[in-house]
Amino acid sequence: MPDTQIPILSDIVRTPSAREAALRKSKKWWFMVCVNIIFLLAGQTAAMLLGRFYFDKGGQSMWISTFVQTAAFPVLLLAFIAIPSSTTTSSTDVVPHASIASLAFVYISIGLIIVADNLMYSYGLLYLPISTYSLVCATQLAFNSIFSYFINKQKFTILIFNSVVVLTFSAALLGVDPDSNTSSVIPSGKRPLGFILTIGASAVYSLILSLIQLSFEKVIMKIEYSAVIEMQFYTSAIATIASVIGLFGSGEWKSLPGEMRGFESGKFSYVMTLVGTxxxxxxxxxGVIGLIFEVSSLFSNVISTLALPIVPVFAVIFFHDGFNGIKVIALLLAVWGFVSYIYQNHLDVKKLKKASASARDENGVEVLTEMGGNSGGDHMIK
Known part of the structure; x- marks a missing residue:
């Protein structure tokens, strides 16, 4: 990503006016990061709970569950209006424009991977209690650490390695837990398959995040937030089209009228559940793509993982899922893995700030030396 996207760390300001400009820029950056975090936490929690509600009340269509994960992309047209893409750039911000063929390849390939990933997540959500499902999803951070290392050249430290191991062990502990309380609507004997599919979906999801970051860096190369909306809109459109093809190709569309009539909470609730999801x-x-754009795919996944402990709490309240000792231990391990990564970020930020301060000090010495050796002249601070 361009260095200008994290001005508070990358910019070395040398004049009062430059410092004020950098401060305003950093405030805007932090504001966008916070907005995307809220989008991700709120959206993911609500979507997972509504998805579980759909299955618990009689929903059975895997392709409908997959379809709704991207079908609301037309609402982003409002964002296109609110956040128009700039048509002008300054001489210092000129970036090459990606070709239509390159963009089409990126959007289509990522969109098709997304629909496959969503289908696996749908099966996982059907075959697992939501508390187990959400905690197994914590492995996505471990997978993303690996993909980020190889694809995005992410620094891979001891703390990150610790996060990978702990989160993976946390998910494995859930997978072998024989005492997990399962809903009566979960098909018997499908728990191992649900566990495998959710693990696989987490790995593919992590790959998607790294590919999106790579696309921003190597293909799209725009520093405007409109790039986030475009990425989400076009990839969701491709995934939605693929989901519709799957829905009709599998013949599941024939069962939808009966599914709506048999939905325990009624037809209106059925429709609103799908719309809300x-x-x-x-x-x-x-929120996910926004955090990738503003920071990195790994940070985006960290925030996504942060939402996971929230979901089981609501699942216990609304769906009466069990939350036994093993799940508590697994949750604590997940938190441990998360904290390990956050602490690594703290060390990285501290190191960057120290480097920036050192560079400012060196610049100040240069200015004083120049002023001392040229008495009586006009001096410009660089």
Whole structure:
């Protein structure tokens, strides 16, 4: 990503006016990061709970569950209006424009991977209690650490390695827990398959995040937030089209009228559940891509993992999922892995700030030396 996207760390300001400009820029950056975090946390939590509600009340269509994860992309047209893409750039911000063919390849390939990933997540959500499902999803951070290292050249330290091991062990502990309380609507004997599919979906999801970051860096190369909206809109459109093809190709569309009539909470509740799920996933996805754009794919996944402990709490309240000792231990391990990564980020930020301060000190020495050796002349601070 361009260095200008994290001005508080990358800019070395040398004049009062430059410091004020950098401060305003950093405030805007932090504001966008916070907004995207809220989008991700709220959207992901609501979407997972509504997805579980859909299955618990009689929903059975895997392709509908996959479809709603991207189907609300038309609402992003409002964002296109609110956040128009700039048509002018300054001489210092000129970046090459990606070709239509390159953009089409990026959007289509990522969109198709997304629909496959969403389908696996749908099966996982059907075959696992939501508390187990959400905690197994914590492995996505471990996978993302690996993909970020190889694809995005992310620094891989001892603390990150610790996070990978601990989070993976946390998910494995859940997978072998024989005492997990399962809902009566979960098909018997499907728990191992649900566990495997959720693990696989987490790995693919992590790959998607790294590929999106790589696309921003190597193909799109725009420093405007409109790039986030475009990425989400076009990839969701491709994924939605693929989901519709899957829905009709599998023949599941024939069972939808009966599924609506048999939905325990009624037809209106059925429709609103699907609409709410679709909008929630779209909000969460904008937050995910926004954090990739503003920071990195790994940071985006960290925030996504942060939302996971929230979901089981609501699942216990609304769906009466069990939360036994093993799940408590697994949750604590997940928190441990998360904290390990956050602490590594703290060390990285501290190191960057120290380097910036050192550079400013060196610049100040240069200015004083120049002023001392040229008495009586006009001096410009560089």
């Amino acid at each position: 679709a909008v929630s996933w779209q909000v969460a996805s904008v």
